[in-house]
Amino acid sequence: MEKIGFIGLGIMGKPMALHLLKAGYAVSVLEKNKAAKELVDAGARSVPTPAKIAQGCDVVITMLPDSPEVVEVVSGKDGVLEGIRQGSLFIDMSTIAPATAKNLYELLRRRGVEALDAPVSGGQTGAEAGTLSIMVGGAEQAFQRGLPLFQAMGKNIVHIGGPGSGQMTKACNQMIVGITIQAVAEAFTLARKAGVDLAKLREALLGGFAQSRILDLHGKRIIERNFLPGFKIKLHRKDMNIALEAGKEFSVPLYGTALVAEHMDALLAQGKGGSDHSAIALLIEQLAGL
Amino acid sequence: MEKIGFIGLGIMGKPMALHLLKAGYAVSVLEKNKAAKELVDAGARSVPTPAKIAQGCDVVITMLPDSPEVVEVVSGKDGVLEGIRQGSLFIDMSTIAPATAKNLYELLRRRGVEALDAPVSGGQTGAEAGTLSIMVGGAEQAFQRGLPLFQAMGKNIVHIGGPGSGQMTKACNQMIVGITIQAVAEAFTLARKAGVDLAKLREALLGGFAQSRILDLHGKRIIERNFLPGFKIKLHRKDMNIALEAGKEFSVPLYGTALVAEHMDALLAQGKGGSDHSAIALLIEQLAGL
Numbered sequence: 001m002e003k004i005g006f007i008g009l010g011i012m013g014k015p016m017a018l019h020l021l022k023a024g025y026a027v028s029v030l031e032k033n034k035a036a037k038e039l040v041d042a043g044a045r046s047v048p049t050p051a052k053i054a055q056g057c058d059v060v061i062t063m064l065p066d067s068p069e070v071v072e073v074v075s076g077k078d079g080v081l082e083g084i085r086q087g088s089l090f091i092d093m094s095t096i097a098p099a100t101a102k103n104l105y106e107l108l109r110r111r112g113v114e115a116l117d118a119p120v121s122g123g124q125t126g127a128e129a130g131t132l133s134i135m136v137g138g139a140e141q142a143f144q145r146g147l148p149l150f151q152a153m154g155k156n157i158v159h160i161g162g163p164g165s166g167q168m169t170k171a172c173n174q175m176i177v178g179i180t181i182q183a184v185a186e187a188f189t190l191a192r193k194a195g196v197d198l199a200k201l202r203e204a205l206l207g208g209f210a211q212s213r214i215l216d217l218h219g220k221r222i223i224e225r226n227f228l229p230g231f232k233i234k235l236h237r238k239d240m241n242i243a244l245e246a247g248k249e250f251s252v253p254l255y256g257t258a259l260v261a262e263h264m265d266a267l268l269a270q271g272k273g274g275s276d277h278s279a280i281a282l283l284i285e286q287l288a289g290l
Numbered sequence: 291m292e293k294i295g296f297i298g299l300g301i302m303g304k305p306m307a308l309h310l311l312k313a314g315y316a317v318s319v320l321e322k323n324k325a326a327k328e329l330v331d332a333g334a335r336s337v338p339t340p341a342k343i344a345q346g347c348d349v350v351i352t353m354l355p356d357s358p359e360v361v362e363v364v365s366g367k368d369g370v371l372e373g374i375r376q377g378s379l380f381i382d383m384s385t386i387a388p389a390t391a392k393n394l395y396e397l398l399r400r401r402g403v404e405a406l407d408a409p410v411s412g413g414q415t416g417a418e419a420g421t422l423s424i425m426v427g428g429a430e431q432a433f434q435r436g437l438p439l440f441q442a443m444g445k446n447i448v449h450i451g452g453p454g455s456g457q458m459t460k461a462c463n464q465m466i467v468g469i470t471i472q473a474v475a476e477a478f479t480l481a482r483k484a485g486v487d488l489a490k491l492r493e494a495l496l497g498g499f500a501q502s503r504i505l506d507l508h509g510k511r512i513i514e515r516n517f518l519p520g521f522k523i524k525l526h527r528k529d530m531n532i533a534l535e536a537g538k539e540f541s542v543p544l545y546g547t548a549l550v551a552e553h554m555d556a557l558l559a560q561g562k563g564g565s566d567h568s569a570i571a572l573l574i575e576q577l578a579g580l
Binding site: 158186195196200201208209214252287 | 388411412423425445446448449450451452454455458459461462463465466467469470472473474476477478479480481483484485486487490491493494495497498499500501502503504505507533536537540541542543544545546547549550553574577578579
């Protein structure tokens, strides 16, 4: 079995690394990470730097907040590039810009290292249950090599295409999710002010063309006034920015995405960045004088 | 069994009336309607005016293109009001403004006639298969009286609340459907220009939070370049206007709905009003220089 280095033990990364340990893999983690002790107790080895992790492992996985953190862990001092051996596999499972993912692919390729961009969807619940959706970009051989690892962490695993296509798919996912929340928020606010029972409304709409997982789950949240994350607005805003940047890169005007990003900015300005993204409904309600 | 008058035998109304005949109801239709002969061949009686239909029936159902047509059939010369008997039930299944539905309710109530607004979702396919979703507004007793008729024409039948609430629910349905198409169109256009395989993208996204019936069905249409209706843009534009008018009436700013209505107007300006509403993707592609 391949030796795995896992960098990034946040609310997503920690349960993902635990699933790899449970599947029998030898896993190394960064000793400075505050979750390292828990991982070591579960059988992981702790190592001082990303360079040392890369040196001692066959596959390096990163699960970090944003593009700059991934670039720093790879190219920074004591970074992955300083230790990684030819023939290793690098898998970034963070949500970062597709352009950055492509750059990392090129950088590693020149060192004889294959890279996959493999962002996930499903949140903390999916990470803990091992049921994440994983969207993978990169070469077919590299995908096949990573597949058993993905299967230990997720369920709906799709090889989308070449380098960057996993991140582009994730960006599309986040756009659609954000805009669909906006749609549900507008409809629910109108219905609420018109005195329509939202639970009945949701039930009726789930039976027709308006059906979506967002109407189901986030619709329920809005009805129950439950805006505890879930997925925080400030993280979704970051992802919307990735989509908007990609829109600029490829010259695609993204009216809906931009609109929802502005609404998220308004919520950030009001100090609500830590709320669940379904709180877009709170902004529409506020604008409607509720 | 109650005697039914069915006014409006278009692509929706004709199969709905046929389902009522099949369920054993005596159905009267307007003789001037070009589909009247087909209905008469199937057992319906043909009658010269809405007033005469109302006079001879216990339940009058309308399935017409828009608010003015319904108002004309009810209040115009030889209209339903001239013939309808106290104790009859009036059911409008067209998609019209919630405010108009409430006015009709009040008008008929003063004549001792109960009214239901009962718009449908599911399109021609749903009408033909008898699987329409039906969203009903009106009094509970009237709903119970109409229920066997609804069950002959549809499947997911929800009594939402008082008069107008069925139309308000339909308006919400159309808003969410329109905005979700916009979301999918933006994502697919970005992915396409970035060289991502749309079939793989759709497959991956259907497994996560971006899942919706629109991503499934309209996503497939966009990939297959199938913009034959389906549901025509010009009809959906009419429904978006109903939603925007309701937004004004209840003071709810509907950013997303307004944006999508403008995109539909652009398509109308280009002579594409007869295309399926998934053709919003064509506009985004055009704006993106494709």
